[in-house]
Amino acid sequence: MNIPDSTHPACQRRHQRSPFAIGGEKALEWLIRLSGISAILFVLAIFFFIFREALPVLFSERFSLSQFLFSAEWYPTSSVNVRYGTLALTLGTCAVTALAMVIAVPFGLGGAIYISEFSSPRAREALKITIELLAAIPSVVWGFIGLTMMSKLIVTYTGAPVGVNLLNGGIILALMSVPIIVSIGEDALKAVPDSFREAGIAMGATKWQLVYRVLLPAAKNGLLAAVLLGVGRAVGETMAVLMATGHAVQIPHGILDSVRTLTANVAAELGEAPVGSDHYRVLFLTGVLLFAITFTVNITADFVIRGFKKK
Amino acid sequence: MHITTGVKFGVTSHVVRKERAQSAAQWVFRAMALAMIVPLFAIITYLVYRASPSLSWEFLVEVPRRGMRDGGIWPAFIGTLNLVVLSLAISAPIGIMAAIYLNEYARDNWFNRLINLAVINLAGVPSIVHALFGLGAFVYAAQLGYSLIAASLTLAIMTLPVIIASTREALASVPMAFREACWNTGATRWQTIRAVVLPNSISGILTGVILQVSRAAGETAPIMFTGAVFYKAVKQGDFFPYGLTDQVMALSMHLYTVATQVPNVKESIPYATAVVLMGSVLLVNASAITLRVYLRNKKKW
Incomplete structure (x- = not known):
């Protein structure tokens, strides 16, 4: 066999990369690092820019934080007595989300169980x-369906x-959050080790007994996270609720009342509020509130999922 | 149920009960799964049925007439196309590089866990909050005004976390042994990524990006206050009617407008707009899914 001579020019070239290649690679790796960090920067930037627009109103004498959070009187354009109370909007968001979850959770988890086990x-x-296609339908189309088809049915x-x-x-929100509940829920069920199922089957358990006695307890954290992410989706949804829930700012008393949510309120009024006015800034403050709510929900879901994976 | 004493493992009443519960449960779950499919088809059928008087090639390529009460949706369609292409041209490179960092370079320390948390959080930010951010940051602070570029940047940040997540998944599915083999030949980290990791995951990455096309096309709230406009005069057949600093029309915004803001619209027009929007989104998604299924079957490991 012919052992190549290491002084041969072809061999020597192979060991040396041009300084450009090395420098280019370094530069690219820095760019990659920077992109990695960008996610943090964007989250901070979102908070910073929204808070910056909202901040001045906190020191306005016509605004009080307790009124903002706990009063149901939303009269942002009143010329006599301007009041910025978002309680009715917050309760609207809660009511719509709760109703959506009452419908979506059983169907979503049931669907996840069927897909994963049966x-x-x-x-x-x-x-x-x-289900993936269901998740792809744009929210404005859902809103339009609510406005036309669903409202006629109701x-x-x-x-x-x-x-x-x-x-x-x-x-409408239930239909929108079902896909996320199904896909995360199915992941959670899939993560239960097969040996659990085999042990159950060896004991003579039927599929249903297996689901009910073994899989649900074993996957409960993942399923909880699925529900939480569904809640996060429902709270943050804008266009669909803007078009489908009617426009009345009121504390709902029954499921046939019109309501308005925090998100829909921003979407409906941001265009009309003069830039830099108190009204405009209060809408940004609503944004801060929404950001905080979804932040909490998502972080909780993540911790629940991670606790589940560690086990 | 009677039990014969001779057979020890006969069908007892307990077994009958458990089998009955089993088949009942199976039916209930099947019904629940079907209950999620039925609406999809019902909705599509209903929309197409109501839209049928307007659905035609002319509807797509004509410009709106009589204050959007008649005519087509060309400006909105092309506007959406512009927004999608521009926003993904911004978010795809950043997202893919961020995913490469997280999957190939990052060690498991507190800082990288923080990045992960940020990505998860970014994915959960409501679309209207993105709109507020775009308005505060791009329209006012960066002084881009209500424009195509401001709206695209807002959409880019919205699609970023999902691109990061899907790309990461694609990168993670390349077996570690592939990388080790390449490192053993003396390749650097980046050479390995370029020669081994990316070629083996590019299809997964592409699928993730394509799925975001439909997301960017469908969103309304983030562009509503950053660059989308109710109406803009555009010549028929013009493929590049918008400059970077112009306001644009978009399909999603157009649907919202004709459905809620304009009185006396021809009945089938909002439906037809919804069908075109939903149709393009579903078409893009279906092709991404087909691509994924095809590539999964072709995968050798």
Whole structure:
């Protein structure tokens, strides 16, 4: 065998990369690092820029924080007595989200259980694709469906005077958050080791007993995280609730009342509020509030998931 | 149920009960899964049915007439296309590089855990909060004004976390042994990424980016206050009607406008707009899914 001579020019060239290649690689790696850090920068930037626009109103004499949080009187354009109370909006958000979850959680978790445990591989694939497509429908289309199809159905079947109300928004939001609950829930069930299932089957358990006695307790953290992420989605949704829940700023008393949510309120009024006015700044403050709510929900979900993975 | 004493493992009443519960549970869960599919088809059918009087090639390529009460949606369609291309041209490189950092370079320390947390958080920020951020940061602070570029930047930041997440997943699916083999030949980290990791994960990365096309196309709230406008006069057949600093029309915004803001719109026009928007989004998604399934079957490891 012919051992190559290390002084041969071809061998020597191989060991030396041009300074440009080395420098270029260094530069690129720095760029990659910078991109990695960018996520943190963006989160901070979002908080900074929204808070910056909102800050001056905190020192305005016509604004009080306790009124902002605990008063239901939202009269931002009143010329006599301006009041910025968001309680009705917060309760609107809570009511719509709660109703959506009442519908979406059983169906979402049931769907996740069916896909993960009962369905055949082919049906599973088809179901997952359908759910992915369901998740892809834009929120403005959902809002439009609420405005037209759903509101007609609600007027026909409940006899409500207007079809755009809490019930409508709840159903639309439920349909929007079901896909996320299904996919995260299915991940959680899939993460339960097969040996758990095998042990159950060896004991003569049926599929249902297995789900109910073994899988649900084992996957409960992941399922909880799925629900939390569904809540996060529902709280943050804007266009669909803007179009489907009606426009009345009021504390809802029944599911056929029109409501307005925090997000819809910002979307509806931001265009009309003069830049730099108190009204404009209060809307940014609402943004800070929303940011804080979803921040808490998402971080909690992440901790729940991580606690689950560690086990 | 009667039990024969001779057979020890016969069907007892307990077994009957458990089998009955099992089949009942299976039916309930199947019904629940179906209950999620039925709305999708019901919605599509309903929208297409109501839109049918307006659905035609002309509807897509014509400009709106009579204050958007008649005519087509060309300016909105092309505006959405501009927004999507521009926003992904910004977010895809940053997102992919961030994912490369997180998956290939980052060690498991507090700082990188913080980045992960930031990504998760960014993904959960409500779209209206993105709108407020875009308005405060790009429109006013950066003085871009209400423009295509401000709206695209806002959309880019919104799509970024999901691109990071999907790219990471694609990178993580490349087996560690591939990298080790390459390192053993004396390749540097970046050479390994370029020669081994990226070629083996590019399809997964692309699928993730394509899925964000539909997300960017469908969002309304973030562009509503940063650059999308109700109406803009555009010549028919013009492919590049918008400059970077112009305001744009967008399909999602157009749907919101004709559905809620303009009185006396021809009945089928909002439906047709919704069908075009949903149709393009679903088409893009379906092709991404097809690509993924095809590539998964082709995968050798």
